[in-house]
Amino acid sequence: MLSEEELQSNVSVASSPTSNCISKGGGLKVHNYFGLSDSSSVESSTLSGNVEDDKATISLKATELTLGLPGSQSPARETELDEKPFFPLLPTKDEIFSSSQKNIASGNKRGFSDTMYTEKNWMFPEAVATQSVVNKEVTQNIPKGQLGTLNNSSSPPAAKAQIVGWPPVRSYRKNTLATTCKNSDEVDGKPGSAALFVKVSMDGAPYLRKVDLRSYTNYGELSSALEKMFTTFTLGQCGSNGAAGKDMLSETKLKNLLNGKDYVLTYEDKDGDWMLVGDVPWEMFIDVCKKLKIMKGADAIGLAAAPRAMEKSKMRA
Amino acid sequence: MNYFPDEVIEHVFDFVTSHKDRNSISLVCKSWFKIERYSRQNVFIGNCYSISPERLLRRFPCFKSLTLKGKPHFADFNLVPHGWGGFVQPWIEALARSRVGLEELRLKRMVVTDEGLELLSRSFVNFKSLVLVSCEGFSTDGLASIASNCRHLRDLDLQENEIDDHRGQWLSCFPETYTSLVTLNFACLEGETNLVALERLVARSPNLRSLKLNRAVPLDALARLMACAPQIVDLGVGSYEDEQDSESCLKLQAAIRKYTSLRSLSGFLEAAPHCLSAFHPVCHNLTSLNLSYAAEIHGSHLIKLIEHCKKLQRLWILDSIGDKGLEVVASTCKELQELRVFPTDLHGGGNTAVTEDGLVAISAGCPKLHSILYFCQQMTNAALITVARNCPNFIRFRLCILEPHKPDHVTSQPLDEGFGAIVQACKNLKRLSVSGLLTDQVFLYIGMFATQLEMLSIAFAGDTDKGMLYVLNGCKKMRKLEIRDSPFGDAALLADVNKYETMRSLWMSSCEVTLGGCKRLARKAPWLNVEIINENDNNRMEENGYEGRQKVDKLYLYRTVVGTRVDAPPFVWIL
Numbered sequence: 001m002l003s004e005e006e007l008q009s010n011v012s013v014a015s016s017p018t019s020n021c022i023s024k025g026g027g028l029k030v031h032n033y034f035g036l037s038d039s040s041s042v043e044s045s046t047l048s049g050n051v052e053d054d055k056a057t058i059s060l061k062a063t064e065l066t067l068g069l070p071g072s073q074s075p076a077r078e079t080e081l082d083e084k085p086f087f088p089l090l091p092t093k094d095e096i097f098s099s100s101q102k103n104i105a106s107g108n109k110r111g112f113s114d115t116m117y118t119e120k121n122w123m124f125p126e127a128v129a130t131q132s133v134v135n136k137e138v139t140q141n142i143p144k145g146q147l148g149t150l151n152n153s154s155s156p157p158a159a160k161a162q163i164v165g166w167p168p169v170r171s172y173r174k175n176t177l178a179t180t181c182k183n184s185d186e187v188d189g190k191p192g193s194a195a196l197f198v199k200v201s202m203d204g205a206p207y208l209r210k211v212d213l214r215s216y217t218n219y220g221e222l223s224s225a226l227e228k229m230f231t232t233f234t235l236g237q238c239g240s241n242g243a244a245g246k247d248m249l250s251e252t253k254l255k256n257l258l259n260g261k262d263y264v265l266t267y268e269d270k271d272g273d274w275m276l277v278g279d280v281p282w283e284m285f286i287d288v289c290k291k292l293k294i295m296k297g298a299d300a301i302g303l304a305a306a307p308r309a310m311e312k313s314k315m316r317a
Numbered sequence: 318m319n320y321f322p323d324e325v326i327e328h329v330f331d332f333v334t335s336h337k338d339r340n341s342i343s344l345v346c347k348s349w350f351k352i353e354r355y356s357r358q359n360v361f362i363g364n365c366y367s368i369s370p371e372r373l374l375r376r377f378p379c380f381k382s383l384t385l386k387g388k389p390h391f392a393d394f395n396l397v398p399h400g401w402g403g404f405v406q407p408w409i410e411a412l413a414r415s416r417v418g419l420e421e422l423r424l425k426r427m428v429v430t431d432e433g434l435e436l437l438s439r440s441f442v443n444f445k446s447l448v449l450v451s452c453e454g455f456s457t458d459g460l461a462s463i464a465s466n467c468r469h470l471r472d473l474d475l476q477e478n479e480i481d482d483h484r485g486q487w488l489s490c491f492p493e494t495y496t497s498l499v500t501l502n503f504a505c506l507e508g509e510t511n512l513v514a515l516e517r518l519v520a521r522s523p524n525l526r527s528l529k530l531n532r533a534v535p536l537d538a539l540a541r542l543m544a545c546a547p548q549i550v551d552l553g554v555g556s557y558e559d560e561q562d563s564e565s566c567l568k569l570q571a572a573i574r575k576y577t578s579l580r581s582l583s584g585f586l587e588a589a590p591h592c593l594s595a596f597h598p599v600c601h602n603l604t605s606l607n608l609s610y611a612a613e614i615h616g617s618h619l620i621k622l623i624e625h626c627k628k629l630q631r632l633w634i635l636d637s638i639g640d641k642g643l644e645v646v647a648s649t650c651k652e653l654q655e656l657r658v659f660p661t662d663l664h665g666g667g668n669t670a671v672t673e674d675g676l677v678a679i680s681a682g683c684p685k686l687h688s689i690l691y692f693c694q695q696m697t698n699a700a701l702i703t704v705a706r707n708c709p710n711f712i713r714f715r716l717c718i719l720e721p722h723k724p725d726h727v728t729s730q731p732l733d734e735g736f737g738a739i740v741q742a743c744k745n746l747k748r749l750s751v752s753g754l755l756t757d758q759v760f761l762y763i764g765m766f767a768t769q770l771e772m773l774s775i776a777f778a779g780d781t782d783k784g785m786l787y788v789l790n791g792c793k794k795m796r797k798l799e800i801r802d803s804p805f806g807d808a809a810l811l812a813d814v815n816k817y818e819t820m821r822s823l824w825m826s827s828c829e830v831t832l833g834g835c836k837r838l839a840r841k842a843p844w845l846n847v848e849i850i851n852e853n854d855n856n857r858m859e860e861n862g863y864e865g866r867q868k869v870d871k872l873y874l875y876r877t878v879v880g881t882r883v884d885a886p887p888f889v890w891i892l
Contacts, residue, residue, distance in 0.1 A: 165394035165801070167660060167692065167719050168750075168776070170451065172477040172505065174663055176586065177612050 196286060200226060202263070202294035213286040219278055226265065226294070266293050323348075327356045336361045355379055362386070363796075363821050365403060365427065366846065369879045370411030381420040382446075383412070387427035389824050389873055390774075391799055393451060396826055396871070398852050400886045403427045407884075413440035421446035421472075428452065434459030438466035446472040446500075456481035457506070464490035472500035474527075482508035489514035498522040502529035504553050504584065512538045520545045529553025532586050540568035547575040551605075554584035557592045570595045583607035583633075590618045600625030604652075609633040609659045616670065620645050630685075633657040636671040636692060643675035647682025655688040660719060673700035676716075680707035688713040695726040696753055701735025705742035714739055715750035721777035721802070724754035731755055737762035740770075750774040760784035764791020772797040782829075785809035789816050799824040807834030810872075814841045822875035832867040838874070839892035846881060847892040848873045 196213045216222045265277040268291040277285070277292070330353055333339055343353040359382040362368060373383075387403025405427045412419055419441040429452045437444065444467045457480065463473065464487055488511050491498075498518065503510075510533045519525060519542050528546065530539065532555040539554055569592065579599045585608055593614060603626050608619055616637045623629070623642070629650040636658050638646075646653065656679060658671055673696045679686065680703065687710050696718050716736075724731055732753040740746060740763050747769055751759060755778035763770065764787035771794050779785065785805035788798065789812065798820065806829030817823060832849070839847040850871035881891045 163721070165391065165396045166721065166776070167663060167717055168394045168774075169660065169663060169692075170393045170477060171395055172451065172479070173610070173659065176610055177661070177663065 198267075198289055198292055200292040200294065203296050203299070211292070213289065218282050219285075222277075223265070226292075263294050264297050266295050267291060268293070323352050326352050330356050334359070358382060359421075360384070364875050364877075365405075365408070366882050367821070367875060367877045367879075370408045372879065374411065374415050374417060378415075378417065381418060382423070383408075383419065383421070384423040384425075385427060386425045389799065389822060390426075390797070391801065391824055391826070392426055396801070397873075398850065398886075398888060401850065401889060402882065402884055402886070404884055405429050406433045409433045409437050409440075413437075418443055420444055421448075423448040423450075424452055425450040426452065428454040429459070431455050431459035431462070435462040435466075438462045443469055445469055446474075448472065448474040448476070449478050450476040451478060453479040457483045457485045457487045457508075460503075461485060461487035461490040464488070465492070468492075468495065469497060470495075471497055471524075473498075474500050474502045475505055476502065478505050480506055482506050484508040486511055486514065488518060491518050493517075493521075496521050497524060499524050500527040500551075501525065502527065502553065504529040504531050504555075506531045506533075509533045516541060516545070522546070523548070525549060527551035527581075529583065530555045532556035535565075536569060536592065537565040540565055540572050543569070543572035543576065547572070548578055549576070550578050551581040552576075552579060552583070553607075554582075554588075556584075556586040557588045566592060566595060570598075573599055577602070579603065581605035581607075585611040585614065587611075587613040590614075593618050593622055597622065597625050601627060604628055605631040607631075607633040609635055609657065611635065612637070612661055616642050624649055626650060628652055631655045633659070635659050635661045637661050639670035640672055640675040640678065643671060644678045644682075647678045650683060652685060653679075653683040654685050656683075656686065657690040658692055659690075660692040673697050676700060677703050677707075680704040683708075685710075687711055690715040690717075690750075692717045692719060694719055695723065696732060696735065697725045697727050698730060698732055698735035698738075699725075699727070701732065702738040705735075705738040709742040710745065711739070711743040712745055713748040714743065714746060715748065715774070716752055717750065718753040721752070722754045723752075731758070733758040733762065737766070740766040745769055748772040751778055752776060756780050757784040757787070760787040764788050767792055769794055771795060773799070775800040775803055777802045779803045779805060782806055782809035782812075786812055789813055793819075795819070796821045798822075800826070800828060802827040804829050806830055807837075810834050811838055811841075814838060817842060817845055817874060818876055820876070822873065824871075824873050825869075826871040828872075830869050830872055832869055835869055835872060836892055844876060844878070845874050846877050848885070849890040849892065850888060851890065852888050 197210045198213055200209045200211055211222070211225060213222070216225065266274050267277050267285075267289045268274050269288040270290060274293070280288070326349070330339070330342065333342060336359070339353060339357060343350045354377060357377045357380055360373065360377055360380045361384045362373070363386050365385045365387050385405065385408060387405070388397050388401060391397060392401070403426060405424055413436055420443050422437065422444075423446075427449075429449060434455055437447075439462075447463060447467075447470070455478075460473070460475075460480075463470065491514075499522075501518075501522075510531060512534065515530075515534070516538070519528065525546050526549060528542070528549050528551070530542075530553055534542070534555045536557045539557075543549070543552070573595055576599045580603060582596065582599075582603055582605070585593065588611065600622060606623070606626060606629055608614070608622075611619065612635060614637075616639050619634065619638050620642045623632070623638075623646055626632075627649055629646075630652050632646065632650065632653060632655070634642075634646075634657070638658070643658075646656075658675070671691075671693050673693070676689075676691055676693070676696075677700050679689075686708050689711065690713075693716075696716065701716075718732075725735070732751075733756055736749075736751050736755070736759045740749070746767055749763070749767065749770055749772070751774070757780045760779060760783070763773070767773075768791075770792045773788060773792070773795065775798075782805055784803070785800070786809050788795070789809070795816075801824075805825065810825070810830050811834060835847055835849060839845065849869050850873060851869075885891055
C-alpha cells in the first residue's frame with residue numbers, strides 16, 4: 001500500500017513525544033486513533049497509558065488477534081499500523097496543509113473536540129460499563145476507553161444526552177413510534193421524573209391513545225385532556241365532573257355519570273380489576289392504574305362502585 | 318451512423334429505460350441527442366435546484382413522468398431547518414403553462430401545497446400517478462382536489478409525509494363514476510377516515526392492487542374492505558389492539574383465506590397477537606413484509622409470523638425481534654434480498670436486542686442479500702469480516718451503531734478493519750453508511766476498494782482531512798457525500814474542486830470547514846451553489862477578516878446549471 005509507505009518515511013522526520021514513544025518499542029502497536037495534537041490533555045493521558053502498556057504489549061503481540069481478510073498480510077499490517085497515526089505530522093507541502101496542521105496542532109478549537117469531551121453534549125456511558133473490559137485487555141491500547149475514564153472520572157454520566165438528528169431515523173418514524181411507545185419500562189428505570197403512559201381505549205373508537213398520567217395533577221385535568229382527545233368520537237360528559245378540582249368524585253356524581261350520560265371512565269388496576277375512575281386519591285390512582293377505558297354507561301353498571309374501591313384502598317394502606 | 322430512419326432508432330431507444338443509459342446514448346452524436354430528446358418519457362432530477370423547469374422543458378418537450386427530489390438526505394433527521402427550500406410550486410406552474418402531457422409526478426423531500434395540488438389536478442388531463450415521499454406543506458384539501466379532478470388517476474401513493482389532516486371528506490371526492498384506482502396509500506394520515514366512502518371506493522375499483530390504510534381504519538372495516546377486494550397484492554393494515562373484537566377477527570380470517578394474490582404486507586402499528594396470526598395463511602406467498610412500526614408487538618409473535626414467510630425477499634423489522642429472531646429469519650427466508658432492522662429504543666437506552674450476532678446469522682443464511690440497514694448497539698470487526706466473507710454481493714450496506722464513536726466491543730479497536738473488509742469484498746457496493754469508532758484508515762480502505770460507491774454517509778468518524786481526501790480521490794463514482802460531526806476541514810474541501818462537478822452534492826455539518834474555505838471554494842467553482850445554512854440569530858457570518866477561523870455549521874454544495882436559487886430563506890447564505 002503506497003500511502004502507508006509514504007507515512008513510514010514521513011514518520012522518521014517527525015519529532016514529537018508521540019513518535020518517541022513509538023520508536024522505542026520497535027514493532028509496537030500504538031493505535032493513536034484520535035490523531036489529536038500533543039498539546040491536548042486527552043492526548044497526554046493517552047500517551048502515558050501507552051508507555052505503561054509497552055512492555056506488556058511486546059510479549060503478548062504474538063497472541064494478539066490480528067484482524068484482516070484471508071490472504072491479507074498480517075505482518076505487513078502491523079508495521080503499517082505503527083506509522084498510521086501520524087497524519088498531522090506530515091511535512092507541509094503547501095499552505096493549505098500547514099494551516100490545517102496548525103488547526104490540529106493548536107488543539108481543535110472546534111466544537112468537535114468540545115462535543116467529545118464535554119459531558120453536556122454527549123458522553124461515553126459505555127466507558128463505565130466497559131471499564132472491566134479495559135482493565136482485562138491491558139495489552140490492547142485503548143485510547144477510547146481511557147478517554148472515557150478520564151471523562152467520567154470526575155462525575156458519573158447522567159442520562160444520555162440527545163444529539164440532534166441522531167440516531168438517523170426519519171422524523172416520521174420517530175413520531176409514529178412515539179405514539180406507540182412503551183410505558184412501564186421507563187417508569188422502573190428512572191425515579192419520579194419519567195412519563196407514565198397508559199393506554200386509553202374507548203368503545204367504538206378505531207384506535208387507542210396513550211396519556212401520560214404524570215402530566216396531570218388531578219382527575220379534572222385528566223378528564224379534560226381525555227375529552228379533548230376523544231372529542232371526535234362524540235365523548236359524553238365523562239370528563240367535566242372533575243373540573244371542580246377535587247381529588248375524589250362523590251358517589252352522587254358517579255351515579256350521574258352512569259345514569260344520565262353515555263360514557264364513563266374506568267381503569268384496570270394492578271389486580272386486573274376494572275374500577276370506576278374517581279374513587280381513590282389521585283396519587284394512589286396513578287400508582288395503580290394500568291389502563292384506561294371509556295366505556296358505555298350501560299356496560300359499566302356492574303363495575304366496582306365506590307364502597308368496594310375504598311375497601312381496596314384501605315387494604316393496601 | 319444514420320443507416321436507419323429516425324423512427325427505427327427511436328423504437329430501439331424505447332427499450333432503453335434507465336436514466337443513466339439514456340443520458341449516455343444522448344451523448345453519442347447530435348442525431349441521437351435529438352431523437353433521444355424527443356422520445357424521453359421519464360425524467361429524473363435528483364436535485365431540483367440543479368436545473369430549472371424551463372430548461373427541462375426545452376430539453377425534453379415530450380416527457381410524461383417527472384421525478385424530483387428536493388431537500389438533502391440529512392433533512393430526514395432534522396438537520397435542515399424548516400423553510401430551507403425544495404418547493405415544487407414553480408415546477409407545477411411551469412409545467413402547467415407548457416404543453417407537456419404530464420402523467421406522473423414523483424416527489425421526494427419537497428414542499429407541496431394545496432394550491433399546487435389543485436393546479437396539478439386541473440392542468441393535466443391524463444394525469445395518472447402521484448407519489449409523494451417525505452413531503453410536507455399540504456393538507457387533505459389538496460388530496461380532495463386530486464380526487465375530484467383527476468379522472469384517470471391510477472396511483473395516489475403517500476409515503477411518510479407530514480400531511481395536515483383536516484378530517485375532511487377527501488375520499489368521498491372521488492366521483493362515483495371513477496373506477497380506475499390501482500394504488501391507494503394513505504397510511505401516513507393521522508385522522509379519522511370516512512369508512513363508508515373508503516369502502517365504496519374500494520368496491521368500485523376492480524384494478525386496485527395496492528391498498529395501505531391508516532391507523533384509523535378499525536378491524537371490522539378492514540375485514541369488509543378485504544372481503545370486497547381479494548385481488549389486492551399489497552396491503553397495509555392499521556392499528557388493532559382491541560382484544561374483545563373476536564367477531565371481526567373471524568371475519569378477517571375468512572377474508573384472508575381468499576387473499577391468494579397478496580405479496581406484500583405492512584402496517585400493524587399495534588396488533589393483538591391473534592390478529593397478527595390471522596395472516597399466517599397468506600404468509601407463504603409474501604415477498605415483502607414491513608413490520609417496522611409494530612412497536613407494540615412482542616418479538617415472539619413477529620417470529621411466529623416470519624416462520625411462515627419462506628419466500629420473503631424484503632423484510633423491514635424492529636430490533637425487538639432480537640438476534641434469535643434474526644436467526645429464524647436466516648433459516649427461513651432464503652430468498653431474502655433486503656433487510657432493514659430499525660431501533661425500538663431511539664434514545665439508546667441499551668435495551669436493543671440485536672447485536673453483531675444477528676447480522677452474522679443473516680449474512681450466513683441469506684445468500685441473496687444485497688441491501689441492508691442495521692441499527693444496533695454494538696459491533697465487532699470479526700463480525701463484519703465474517704459478514705463480508707459471507708455476502709460479497711452487497712449493493713447497499715448501512716450500519717448504524719447507535720452510540721457515536723463506539724469501538725469494537727470485544728477488542729476496543731476501531732471498526733476500520735471491519736468496514737475495510739466490507740468494501741474490499743463487495744465489489745458492487747453503491748451505498749455505504751459507516752458508524753462506530755473509525756479513524757482515517759477506514760477512509761483509505763473506502764477510497765481504495767469502493768470503486769462503485771455512489772453514496773457515502775459519515776458521522777462521528779475520521780481523524781484528519783486525509784480521511785475525506787482518500788474518499789474524494791478514490792471513489793470515482795461518488796455522487797452524494799454527506800458528513801456530520803467529523804474533523805474534516807478546508808484542506809479536504811478545497812483539494813480538488815473539480816471533483817464536485819462529478820457529484821450531485823456534498824453535505825458537511827459540524828465539521829471543521831471555515832467560512833473562508835467555503836468562500837474560496839465558491840470563487841473557484843462558479844458552477845456550484847455553495848450554501849451556508851446558519852440558523853443562529855447572531856449572524857456573525859460577516860466579512861470581518863476572521864473567516865479563516867470561523868467555522869461553518871452546515872455546508873451544502875451542489876452542482877447546478879442555473880446558478881443561485883432565488884427562493885432561499887434568510888438563514889441560507891449562498892456564496
